[in-house]
Amino acid sequence: TPRVFSGIQPSGNLHLGNYLGALKRFVDWQAKDVESIYCMVDLHAITVWQDPADLKKSTRELCAGFIAAGLDPEKSILINQSQVPEHAQLAWVFNCVARMGWMQRMTQWKDKAGKNAQNASLGLFAYPALMAADILVYHATHVPVGEDQKQHLELTRDIAIKFNHDYGVNFFPETEPVIEGAATRVMSLRDGSKKMSKSDPSDASRINLTDDADAIAKKIRKAKTDPEALPSEAKGLEERPEARNLVNIYAAMAEMSVDQVLAEVGGKQFSEFKPMLADLAVAKMSPITTEMARLMENQDEIDKILARGSERARAITAPILSQTYDIIGMVRPV
Template sequence: MSETSFTPRVFSGIQPTGNLHLGNYLGALKRFVDWQARDAETIYCMVDLHAITVWQDPADLQKSTRELCAGFIAAGLDPENSILINQSQVPEHAQLAWVFNCVARMGWMQRMTQFKDKAGKNAQNASLGLFAYPALMAADILVYHATHVPVGEDQKQHLELTRDIATKFNHDYGVDFFPITEPVIEGAGTRVMSLRDGSKKMSKSDVSDASRINLTDDADTIAKKIRKAKTDPDALPSEVAGLSDRAEAKNLVNIFAALNNQSVEEVLADVGGKQFSEFKPMLAELAVAKMSPITTEMARLMEHQDEIDKILARGAERARAITAPILRQTYDIIGMVPPVQI
């Protein structure tokens, strides 16, 4: 196979299932904005096809998709600079996913820990879509020939599968067509934990609203949740090693570092020795300053949903200018008869 040079292109996505929170912002949206400023084409997706691997109320799904788009923009993504799409408006995602269903092996899918976690003891009752989710995720990425994917640690295994699928396709057909995409996992805020239990990831599905800071929370609510966040009685250490067995302390320091664009070492150099009674107000003030403008802009955008729909339609048009030729080339490689004008 000859070497192919791929244009630097970044793709990532979030499921539109409601309750965007601080973990989504620090672990994803903030990083999406950072990539937008780099020398790469950026494509960000509301993965609504992934969302329906478990049942969704149709009205809630529409609202959550638009709210996620509003969150993207409020966090700093420029729809003229980045391509913003909802997955179902770009049919090449699903079409390439079928090809990858035929490339991926059953054994690969059965090793996916996220399916085991989500299906639980009732795997036989889980949807086929939930089982095949990683092949669609691979298609999401490779239908753009994306070279880099900012993801959380929990998606790293799926990125490894994407690389396996690309490698097998290229090998089976003797081509160098799909790039071996690089996962990008970086920084203190990539894994934000619950405010009520530092051993668990901050999650929209947690029954306790106090466990997370929602992007729709007002300033008073943000400050109150931080004041009530679980901690321990000891002062903050001056070195990172001092956080190793203090999950809640580590989480709050990580959040401060990510919000303030600092390393954990830099934060501890400033706050080491302080009690949480002094540190929590500092964190609350910083969180309110960073998050309140996002909340306000999201609310404004949601009052103009027709504008959101236009942004998504324009994004789909731009996306399909990339995906349609790549899918057509894929079909050519595997031997599908091309359409002709009649």
């Protein structure tokens, strides 16, 4: 059976890009009755400094968001990365497999480290090796993510291939990236050429899962657009990044294709389309926001879910790490 793994960083708020590009897809996968593990990647979060109290809060809030969006902690294994030590242990092995040149080519590294790479943490550079470990320590076969993670998944594949080759084994599988749907790259509401992101200084650029109905409606009303009416075919969105983004968001939330959406709204002005989008967004997001807040009132329960998840996870990861150590020649009792 397929084994699905994915992760989200507990740094800052979950936004609409995370929800439509990742979390909602996790919920779709869960319905397919596969084995799945979803992870709050706290070790990845600290590749840039996090306030300790904020990190705890964000981790629990992310877990609450997973559950509120529809993940069932009985069906899916929910974990925080630091509680399953095999992730970090396998990451060390992969640090010794991956090459410096591979890491230097990662666009996310180049974007995040910027011109001041000398001052970036070593962890930020090694980030993709930990990500490969997250996936391969489960021998996961499918990884649902947004478009921006594609390069990291290609690197994961390269690490698996090189490990297998270096040790003459066929141990780590070649994982499938699953990048599907209308919202694999949700763009900023203020600038159709930038992706929606937690690190954008403008809060108006994104819809957060913690935003209330008024805030959501206001951000959509103020979203940047062009003066034309909506086209009636997808082709008409080609040179219109802002229009395309809003239509993609609508399609993903309504679970319709872009063509279906345009068949309905083609010819309408944004003054008419935006309120439709705002209503849909509020209808889809508000129940999640409310449920997240309710779950956050009982943090002990969240902590128990993560502890239970890590126990179930370790039943998978401990044997795989042990076999890895055996393959590379670490002495241990058999």
